[in-house]
Amino acid sequence: ALADDLMLEILKMSPYDFEKLVVQLLKNMGYGEPIATKKSGDEGIDGLVKADKxxxxxxxxxxxxxxxDSTVSRPEIQKFLGALAGxxxxxxxxxxxxxxxxxxxxFAQRHLQQKIILVDGEMLTRLMIEYNLGVSVETTYEVKRIDYDFFHEEI
Known part of the structure; x- marks a missing residue:
C-alpha cells in the first residue's frame, strides 16, 4: 500500500522534478556526485552519477x-543506447x-559495449522505501540480546 501511495505522488510531479528525484535516489543509495542535466538539449541523458564517491x-x-500501466519497449532502450554511445x-x-x-x-541484457540496467516502477518505489526517499520512518523498535558468539570466540 505504501508503494502504491508513493507512486501516486511520483506521478503528480513534473517530469523535471521526477528526474531530480531519480538523481536524489542514486545519491541516497551511495553513488557520488549526482547531477541532473538541464531541461532541454540533454541529448537523451537526464542525469549523471559517479559510480562511487x-x-x-x-x-x-x-x-x-x-x-x-504503460510499457517501455525496445525502441526506447535502443534510443538510450544511442545516447550512451554518443x-x-x-x-x-x-x-x-x-x-x-x-x-x-x-535487449538490455545483451552483452553490449554499454551495460544498461532497467528499473521499473515497482522497483523504483521499493528502492525509495529502502533508502528513505519520499517516506519517513514512523516507528523503530530495537531489541537487544547477549551475543554469546562474541564472548566465546578468540579475540
Missing part, C-alpha cells in the same frame, strides 16, 4: 515518468514509473 566511472541516467558512455541506468516489455529486457 571517488568518481572512477560515470553512469548515465534516463528517467521516464509514464503511466504505471556520450562515449559504458554504463546506463534507465528508470521508469512504467513496466518494460520482454523485448526491452532482453
Amino acid at each position: 571517488f568518481g572512477f566511472d560515470t553512469i548515465y541516467v534516463q528517467a521516464k515518468q509514464w503511466k504505471p 556520450q562515449g558512455a559504458s554504463k546506463g541506468l534507465f528508470i521508469t514509473t512504467a513496466k518494460y516489455s520482454s523485448e526491452a529486457i532482453l
